Amino acid sequence: MNNSGWMAELIEVHYACSVLNNTLRTGNLKLTTDNRYLESFPAGHYVLSYIHAVSGTMIQSAPEAVALRPIQIPEHPQWPPLSSEEKSALKARIKHLLQERNAVLVAHYYTDGDLQALAEETGGCVADSLEMARYGSDSSAETLVVCGVRFMGETAKILNPEKRVLMPDLAATCSLDENCPADAFSAFCDRHPDRTVVVYANTSAAVKARADWVVTSGIALPIILYLKARGEKILWAPDKHLGHYLARVTGTDLLLWPGACVVHEEFKSAALERLHRLHPEAAILVHPESPDEIVDQADLVGSTTAMIKAVTSMDNEEFIVATDEGIFWKMQQLAPDKKLIIAPTAGEGATCESCGHCPWMAMNALHNLEQVLRKGDNEIHIDPVLREGAVRPIERMLTFARQHGISGKLPG
Ligand code: SF4
Numbered sequence: 001m002n003n004s005g006w007m008a009e010l011i012e013v014h015y016a017c018s019v020l021n022n023t024l025r026t027g028n029l030k031l032t033t034d035n036r037y038l039e040s041f042p043a044g045h046y047v048l049s050y051i052h053a054v055s056g057t058m059i060q061s062a063p064e065a066v067a068l069r070p071i072q073i074p075e076h077p078q079w080p081p082l083s084s085e086e087k088s089a090l091k092a093r094i095k096h097l098l099q100e101r102n103a104v105l106v107a108h109y110y111t112d113g114d115l116q117a118l119a120e121e122t123g124g125c126v127a128d129s130l131e132m133a134r135y136g137s138d139s140s141a142e143t144l145v146v147c148g149v150r151f152m153g154e155t156a157k158i159l160n161p162e163k164r165v166l167m168p169d170l171a172a173t174c175s176l177d178e179n180c181p182a183d184a185f186s187a188f189c190d191r192h193p194d195r196t197v198v199v200y201a202n203t204s205a206a207v208k209a210r211a212d213w214v215v216t217s218g219i220a221l222p223i224i225l226y227l228k229a230r231g232e233k234i235l236w237a238p239d240k241h242l243g244h245y246l247a248r249v250t251g252t253d254l255l256l257w258p259g260a261c262v263v264h265e266e267f268k269s270a271a272l273e274r275l276h277r278l279h280p281e282a283a284i285l286v287h288p289e290s291p292d293e294i295v296d297q298a299d300l301v302g303s304t305t306a307m308i309k310a311v312t313s314m315d316n317e318e319f320i321v322a323t324d325e326g327i328f329w330k331m332q333q334l335a336p337d338k339k340l341i342i343a344p345t346a347g348e349g350a351t352c353e354s355c356g357h358c359p360w361m362a363m364n365a366l367h368n369l370e371q372v373l374r375k376g377d378n379e380i381h382i383d384p385v386l387r388e389g390a391v392r393p394i395e396r397m398l399t400f401a402r403q404h405g406i407s408g409k410l411p412g
Contacts, residue, residue: 066188066258071178073262074171076355076362090366091118097373098122103143103166105369106132106156109304110361111147113329115369119147126330128304129155129201130216131408134398136160145373146380147364149174153380154205158390165380168368172360174202179259180238182206188235188257195235195255196227199393202261203238205382209389214397217288218303218408220246223400228252241265245288245295261289263358267322269293271344275320279341282318285310286343290322294343298322305408311335325356334410 082090095118098104105124107115116126125135129152136144136156143164146153149172157165180199185207189197199211200220208214215223224246227234234252236243238259247254267290276284276297285307286298295301300310304327311319311331321327322343331340342356372378382390401407 066184068179068258069181071175073175074359074363076357076359077365079365079367082366087114087366090370094118094366094370094373095122097370098145101143101373101376102141103145103373104139104141106135106144106146106148106152107364108132108148108152108326108361109308109330110324110326110358111364112326112362112366114366115147115364116326116329118366118369128216128218128408130218130303130397130401130406131305132156133159133201133216133394134401134408136163136165145369147369148172149177149202149358149360150380151177151202151204154382154390155201155394157380157382158205158208158387158394161382161384161387166372166376167378167380168365168372169363170378170380172363174358174360175262176200176202176238176259177204177207180204180207180257182210185237185257186210188237192235192255194233196232197235197237198223198227199237200239200242205386205390207237208393209386211393212396214390214393216303216397216408217242218305219397219401219406220288221249222404222406223397224250224252224254226400239289241291241295242288244292245301248292263324263356264289264294264322265291266345266356267291267294267343268345269297272297272320272322275341275344279318279320281316282320282339282341283310283314283316284320284343285322287323294322303408305410307331308334308410311338311340324358324361326358326361330410 105119105122107119107124107126109126109128119126125132127135132148132152133155137159143166144156144160145166146156147168150170151174153165153167180203182204189210197211198213198215199207201214201216213223220242224234228250234254236254237257240256240258240260241264243254243256246252264287272294276282283299284297286295286301287307288295288301300306304323307321307323307327308330312334318339318341320341320343325342328340345356
């Protein structure tokens with residue numbers, strides 16, 4: 001194959017790559033003949049030589065490889081079943097403790113429906129990460145009890161250092177956060193000083209402190225477009241699928257960290273096609289943390305809030321939903337007549353992470369919520385120096401959201 005006759009070649013390259021003009025497809029590097037400059041890490045030199053030989057495309061290997069360490073994915077906790085009387089009594093105790101402690105619940109859409117209902121009943125907040133971040137500052141409560149995963153509690157503390165922030169389980173983490181250790185990420189940034197560092201909210205305080213911008217899925221797109229218009233090249237972390245999606249739809253030069261969400265990565269495209277054939281009238285809603293072949297089948301790609309809004313605003317009676325099934329509680333509350341179907345994962349007998357529900361989100365339950373309120377433990381602490389670094393890129397996002405009228409709030 002000579003360079004001039006070469007039109008397009010798909011080469012399996014399972015690492016993070018920078019993306020120009022939509023050339024990166026899921027798990028593949030799709031090359032064209034126009035000598036676009038792509039950076040790739042940690043591609044072996046033989047792969048890079050091959051790509052250069054067949055396409056003439058300039059590719060530069062980064063000086064060091066980024067190797068993600070394997071992470072431990074927990075089993076879903078088995079909470080003792082509660083009779084309706086026991087549940088009512090537990091909820092009553094929690095309500096009492098919330099008042100007594102001047103505390104408020106801030107719950108994510110992926111948590112258990114009982115927690116979301118309780119947050120609403122007690123004047124707290126049920127929201128996506130953008131609104132969760134904002135809510136704490138608006139609340140007069142002295143204590144924020146964050147039902148979600150650890151980066152959400154940390155973000156609440158970073159934005160509200162004077163408040164006490166508690167979580168039902170401090171071990172509730174996130175595969176994206178776990179797979180982006182601050183030291184390796186910082187070294188990666190050091191190797192690309194010409195790039196603006198944009199990190200997803202699903203990161204530790206230390207990673208946020210290394211970033212120029214923090215974004216949530218609800219605001220990532222307009223911020224990337226804004227940076228593109230300023231001619232900035234971007235280093236993106238940690239979700240490679242969301243990064244691919246942003247690069248594809250904006251045509252922006254993104255250098256990607258190779259992390260992934262263990263829940264969204266499990267959605268399976270062939271099974272989704274089969275399911276859609278069984279429900280041809282259903283609209284497919286996809287969170288952009290999902291792989292490209294799932295995104296490609298979507299009627300709507302968007303944040304959790306955008307997906308909830310779609311269920312209420314689209315005429316379809318059925319929806320196939322590719323995100324954590326915890327979101328069904330809010331969707332069903334706002335659109336009780338709509339039929340919701342979880343997008344297929346690896347199916348029966350599959351591993352814990354392949355059930356459409358985040359194992360770390362599942363660590364939040366009425367049981368340990370009552371316990372944390374009673375004992376006052378599981379408090380989030382952030383080193384003040386770290387906080388100073390982390391608050392700047394978060395504030396930048398919140399200011400951008402205010403200036404551009406972007407909100408994760410649901411209507412009504
Ligand atoms: S659903 Fe995925 S992105 Fe969300 S907290 Fe769980 S592992 Fe992280």
